[in-house]
Amino acid sequence: MTGWKKWLCRLKVLLLSQLRSPFFYLTAVLLIALQLYLGSVSLPAASNRVIGLVNGGGRYAEAVTGALLEKESAYTWKLYPSREALEDAVISGSADSGFVLDERLDAAVDRAESADYSAGSGGVQVPDLSGCIDYYVSTSSTKGAAAKESVYACLFDAISPVLVKSAIRAGVLFEDSGDAVWQRALEEMQRVAEEDTLFSVRFEIYGEEEAPADESADAEKSNLAMIAALLLFAASLLFATAKFRESSKALAIWLRKGGWIYRILEIYAPLLLTGLFLAILLFLQGLPLTPGVLLLIPVLLAAALWTSLFARLFRKEGIYLFLSVALILIAGVLTSSAGDLFFLNSVRWLRFLLPSVWIKGCLLL
């Protein structure tokens, strides 16, 4: 066997032994678990339009929740089975805020409806709805205050006949305060509601409407790619710890001239396989993979070279691992959209020195 063939043969054996290492599979499993976890967490976001509702029973709760769920709205009204489920949703950010409507509304309206006006003028009893609706809001909620108006508008509509009835029964409107007057007023209310005499607002788009960009979907893809890129960078830093193993040192000496190539390849081989696993996972998570993903093959090689050079700076594994974690955190900041924030703008160019940014670029091509 000629010299280079002998060297390649040795290299093949060494790479296979690297891929048989339980450490490689342990790392891959951990990275996949992290990718699945970080890709699926729900965090509060301003783009969330979900407003939670709980129908705790009662006529008015039924009427209001029914009306809110049926009518077209800028909010996405979602019915939750219980107060606890709603509270969890608001805490986790899957709902921006939420409302619990229950029989307290019926009790408040019934009290006003059954007020006794026979003793003389004590004023009209309007339903006292104070504290009847539980409103769940988190520190990150942005739409709760505006959503209250939608809830109240439906409730106001539902109690409107009761207001007219109370005023008629109290004798402040007509000389006759019997049920016949109230029945007549109710019929008139229904007629008025169907006519075109009520106040209205006309919405108009000024100019040609542009198709809205699906920013949330783009952000979701970018997040998935960023997490995968960071995890692959972390993997390359972890695989580079092989240089601290006695066996690896001995093998590098055995390979003599080609030692530095072996150093890079012992990072590259498991990294490429991990990259393949993560690419499949990303595809399953909904990130469309284009032929651009093939660029990962050379980019991961460059990442392996980068980490190999970084690892050369250290003699002790402890310090290397400690600083690798710090490096990943910094890479996380520069690879994410945080890199666009205020003071980081001046050092934006630094991000292009990091392999995680190259990997993210490939995944989003």
Next chain:
Amino acid sequence: MKQWLIYLKYEMKKGMALIPFFLVSALLAGGAVLLAAIIFCAVMDARQLFPKAQVAIVAGSDGTDDSSEAKGDVGLKTNLALGLVQGMESVKSICSFNYMSPLEAVEGLKDGSVDAAIYLPKGVYEDINNGTNTPVLIRLSPRNKALSEGLFAQLVADGASLIRTVETGVYSVDRTSAVYAPVSSLGNAEDQMFSLYVKCALARGNSFTEHGVSLFGSLTQLQFYEVTAILLLLLLFGIGFAVLYNEGERRAVSYMRRSGFHCVKAAAAKLLSATCVLFLLLTLITLAAGVLFPNGIAAGSGEEAAAIPELLAGAFSKLPSQLPMILLIAGTLSILIHVIYSLIPVKHAALLYLLIVIALFCLTGGLLPSPSMSRGLQTAASISPIPLWQKAIAAMLFGGGV
């Protein structure tokens, strides 16, 4: 006992020898961890930034003449009503108003600086009063970009719904009066009805009982990540303890066991040594945090910069109350470190420790609060020591029970 004390002294010496490594590592990585925590927090804040809709009020125009540069007048009553609307919490939360001329409004809609324009024709208030349907025109920006724009339109629709409900009631009284005689006059009956509706509508805010909840429990977001940064740093210190569990150490313990020295005693000595080292380090971190951020990171370094000796005195004065918690955290952390190193093979000890700790940290509520995780992971978090350490560090830094 004497034998154990000698062994303890040996372990303590080895533990203390690690302190320079920890200090160098903490200085190098601590800043990065803290910076990343603050920036992570800023990213979370940016996710929650809500762009308010910029709304132009075009008074005295029905939208037919867009070339006028003069700002119109809608009358006193409409102006008063607008003032009330602008002051509402719901309105303030999603949009801000500016009075503009028709020309300014259309130019704003074109260049995107205005998201919506409300055209209020002359006498709109009187029209509502008289039962004339004069539609209010609302022009939306063609860019259809802002989420706030949709919410603004919804808010307007809700406001219009309130007005329609009032109109329905008042107009029904008006029509019923054709059959049944009003008490004094029709105008008086309508006013009575209108007042009742307005009384109810103005009290609508009282209908809601607010329950404030937070992803970060009793902490603020920044406090949570301050705690997270310190906990991560403490967990990373465990990497340094790998040398206490290397091949030679394990062999030495094995020989000692054969000569009658119980392995529990050896473990106790190692635990005590690690606890002492972590106790010292955590005390230093607590003092440093007390000097750098006397009121927590969230409050910055304080409005009035105090002198270093005063800050040190303040940090030292708090220390006695913090020491029991520091000891508890150091003790439990050293138990975790000992358990992990005792179970994993020597060959990749530091690396495996890091993998286990990072998995534990990330998957059980260290990186993100457990309510944001799936049910399975929330269960895992409930039996993980990570949330307990977070609570202990939070109690130590910001007070309150654990």
